[in-house]
Amino acid sequence: MTSRTPRPRERGIPEATVARLPLYLRALHGLSERGTPTVSSEELASVAGVNSAKLRKDLSHLGSYGTRGVGYDVEYLIYQISRELGLTQDWSVAIIGAGNLGRALADYGGFGTRGFRIAALLDADPKTVGREVAGLSVRHIDELEDVVSDEKVSIGVIATPAAAAQGVCDRCVGAGVGSILNFAPVVLNVPEHVDVRKVDLSIELQILAFHEQRKAVGRRGPGWADALEV
Amino acid sequence: MTSRTPRPRERGIPEATVARLPLYLRALHGLSERGTPTVSSEELASVAGVNSAKLRKDLSHLGSYGTRGVGYDVEYLIYQISRELGLTQDWSVAIIGAGNLGRALADYGGFGTRGFRIAALLDADPKTVGREVAGLSVRHIDELEDVVSDEKVSIGVIATPAAAAQGVCDRCVGAGVGSILNFAPVVLNVPEHVDVRKVDLSIELQILAFHEQRKAVGRRGPGWADALEV
Numbered sequence: 534m535t536s537r538t539p540r541p542r543e544r545g546i547p548e549a550t551v552a553r554l555p556l557y558l559r560a561l562h563g564l565s566e567r568g569t570p571t572v573s574s575e576e577l578a579s580v581a582g583v584n585s586a587k588l589r590k591d592l593s594h595l596g597s598y599g600t601r602g603v604g605y606d607v608e609y610l611i612y613q614i615s616r617e618l619g620l621t622q623d624w625s626v627a628i629i630g631a632g633n634l635g636r637a638l639a640d641y642g643g644f645g646t647r648g649f650r651i652a653a654l655l656d657a658d659p660k661t662v663g664r665e666v667a668g669l670s671v672r673h674i675d676e677l678e679d680v681v682s683d684e685k686v687s688i689g690v691i692a693t694p695a696a697a698a699q700g701v702c703d704r705c706v707g708a709g710v711g712s713i714l715n716f717a718p719v720v721l722n723v724p725e726h727v728d729v730r731k732v733d734l735s736i737e738l739q740i741l742a743f744h745e746q747r748k749a750v751g752r753r754g755p756g757w758a759d760a761l762e763v
Numbered sequence: 764m765t766s767r768t769p770r771p772r773e774r775g776i777p778e779a780t781v782a783r784l785p786l787y788l789r790a791l792h793g794l795s796e797r798g799t800p801t802v803s804s805e806e807l808a809s810v811a812g813v814n815s816a817k818l819r820k821d822l823s824h825l826g827s828y829g830t831r832g833v834g835y836d837v838e839y840l841i842y843q844i845s846r847e848l849g850l851t852q853d854w855s856v857a858i859i860g861a862g863n864l865g866r867a868l869a870d871y872g873g874f875g876t877r878g879f880r881i882a883a884l885l886d887a888d889p890k891t892v893g894r895e896v897a898g899l900s901v902r903h904i905d906e907l908e909d910v911v912s913d914e915k916v917s918i919g920v921i922a923t924p925a926a927a928a929q930g931v932c933d934r935c936v937g938a939g940v941g942s943i944l945n946f947a948p949v950v951l952n953v954p955e956h957v958d959v960r961k962v963d964l965s966i967e968l969q970i971l972a973f974h975e976q977r978k979a980v981g982r983r984g985p986g987w988a989d990a991l992e993v
Contacts, residue, residue, distance in 0.1 A: 552812040555969040563961070566950055582782040618969050619976030626968070633870055637863035638964065647965040648972065687975045688968060711978055712971040720796055728974045730967045731793070734868065735877040737960045738856070738918060739785040739848050741942040742878065744958045745917045746849030748941055 546617070550591045556581045557588070558614045564607050573604035620648035625684050627710075629701050630692035631656035631664070631671045634716055638692060639667040652684035657697070674701070681708035690714045691721075702729075776847070780821045786811045787818070788844045794837050803834035850878035855914050857940075859931050860922035861886035861894070861901045864946055868922060869897040882914035887927070904931070911938040920944045921951075932959075 560580040564572055574592075578585035592598070592605070595613050599605040615621050626644070628635050631654050638644075639654045654666055657674045664671045672680060680686060689705035691698050691713060698717035705713060712728045715721055723729050790810040794802055804822075808815035822828070822835070825843050829835040845851050856874070858865050861884050868874075869884045884896055887904045894901045902910060910916060919935035921928050921943060928947035935943060942958045945951055953959050 547814075549813050551973050552970060554973070555963075555966040558969065559961075559963045559966060562963075563950055583779050584777075617973070619972045620969060622976075624968075624972050624975065633863050633867035637867045640863055641964055644965050644968065647969065649965065649968055688971050690968075712975050714967050714971060720793055726978075728971055730971060731789075732964075732967055733785075733789045734871055734962075735874050735879065736785040736789060737944055737962055738854075738874065738879055738920075739788065739850060739877065740782060741918050741944060741958055741960060742849045742854050743781050743784070743847070745854065745942050746852075748956075 546594045550594055551618075553581070553583060553587075553591055554614050554618055556583070557591070558611065558618070561607055561611045561614070565611060569607055571604045572607055572610075574599060577605065615648070623648055623650050624688055625650050625652040625686045626688045626690055627651075627653045627655065627677070627680055627684070627686045627705075628690045628692055629655050629674065629677070629705070630694075630697075630717075631658075631661045631666060632692065632694075635690075635692035636666045638690060638716075639669060649688075652686055653680045655680065657693075674704075677701075677704050678708040681705070681710055686710055688712045688714060690716070692716045695719045776824045780824055781848075783811070783813060783817075783821055784844050784848055786813070787821070788841065788848070791837055791841045791844070795841060799837055801834045802837055802840075804829060807835065845878070853878055853880050854918055855880050855882040855916045856918045856920055857881075857883045857885065857907070857910055857914070857916045857935075858920045858922055859885045859904065859907070859935070860924075860927075860947075861888075861891045861896060862922065862924075865920075865922035866896050868920060868946075869899060879918075882916055883910045885910065887923075904934075907931075907934050908938040911935070911940055916940055918942045918944060920946070922946045925949045 557577065560577055563580065574585045574589050578588040581588065595617050597605065597610060597613050626649050628638050628651060635654060639651050644651060651667070651669065653672055654669050655672045655674050655677055656662055662671050662673045687710065689710040691701055693701050695717050698715065698719050699721055702713055702721045702723065706723055706727050711726070713721065713723065715729055715731045721729050787807065790807055793810065804815045804819050808818040811818065825847050827835065827840060827843050856879050858868050858881060865884060865886070869881050874881060881897070881899065883902055884899050885902045885904050885907055886892055892901050892903045917940065919940040921931055923931050925947045928945065928949050929951055932943055932951045932953065936953055936957050941956070943951065943953065945959055945961045951959050
């Protein structure tokens with residue numbers, strides 16, 4: 534996310550709202566899995582970690598206002614948000630880097646059900662090329678341009694070591710890939726028209742650490758809380 | 764995140780602010796890597812994907828107000844947020860499940876530098892136990908309770924198949940683990956005092972899909988935008 538170029542508002546939906554829609558969608562999928570038919574804005578906001586006034590405003594951008602005393606229909610709201618995010622069509626994704634992370638991503642069940650099709654997994658290592666991973670045969674990085682063109686890849690997922698990431702990114706962009714999801718611990722430079730998001734897997738751990746710290750302070754008593762403040 | 768139990772406010776920092784602090788931290792680390800000494804609230808807000816009034820309010824909870832005309836000192840703000848999140852001390856983490864994802868997480872460079880120490884990687888498969896991953900020897904799941912106690916593990920990362928996740932979670936909680944980070948595609952049930960966060964790796968892809976859709980509509984011209992609305 535650090536390397537994401539700010540873009541102007543598109544069709545009136547603020548960028549910050551777009552960033553929150555997947556959070557609502559994740560919360561809604563959780564409710565749907567538990568068989569919950571409707572959800573209040575307060576409840577959905579609490580699960581998604583935003584305040585309910587903001588949630589109502591965000592959803593109003595989608596033309597979704599809920600029903601007084603009932604709330605939002607979970608399945609319909611999933612459909613509305615998915616449509617808004619473009620998830621009702623399939624997006625073709627190429628994963629570059631078939632190490633542990635690339636293989637884990639190729640094998641990740643969540644993508645297929647969310648509108649993403651892993652079209653190819655590529656690697657530079659001859660020992661890895663040709664191996665079967667999640668039903669795909671790993672292809673050589675030299676085939677990248679052909680893969681992008683043949684499979685109409687619009688999103689490239691970079692799961693290479695840091696040193697290889699910029700080179701791979703440049704080749705993706707050169708081949709016409711419009712969006713890059715970067716798992717490598719580097720900041721990538723891309724032209725203006727390309728979107729980059731950087732994933733930092735430690736973010737969720739950081740939120741948990743906050744709660745652990747508070748719990749630890751609670752066990753030690755209030756005196757320690759002040760001491761830790763210093 | 765879907766299975767996270769809402770908790771009361773702790774020391775006056777709203778839960779929604781806590782959830783955004785790691786986003787600011789990620790943005791700040793990006794600025795720091797580029798050697799940027801100060802950042803305005805507008806700039807930081809844009810990179811983190813929130814509006815600047817909200818960012819200023821969030822940071823005011825930390826007692827950080829920036830300097831008019833200069834903005835925030837990047838390194839000092841990193842320190843303040845890290846301290847607030849409890850990242851200035853080391854947290855001991857156990858990863859359960861040494862498949863592709865577990866191995867990728869154990870090998871993930873971002874954890875060590877963010878205040879997390881991977882204390883152990885455990886698996887139930889005898890063929891995996893004893894293998895070396897990221898400098899750790901994979902331990903058998905039956906050693907979980909000893910590992911938690913010996914290594915003072917406070918955060919358990921579940922990277923098992925879905926079917927095994929609840930059982931592993933129960934054992935973590937029974938052993939005294941206070942926080943669970945769940946990568947398995949299931950909703951986990953935990954007692955009130957335990958924090959659970961669920962990671963959905965497809966979230967960032969969903970945001971990119973939104974932009975790809977908008978770009979595609981732009982290429983086809985406004986007439987198509989209306990057609991896609993239906």
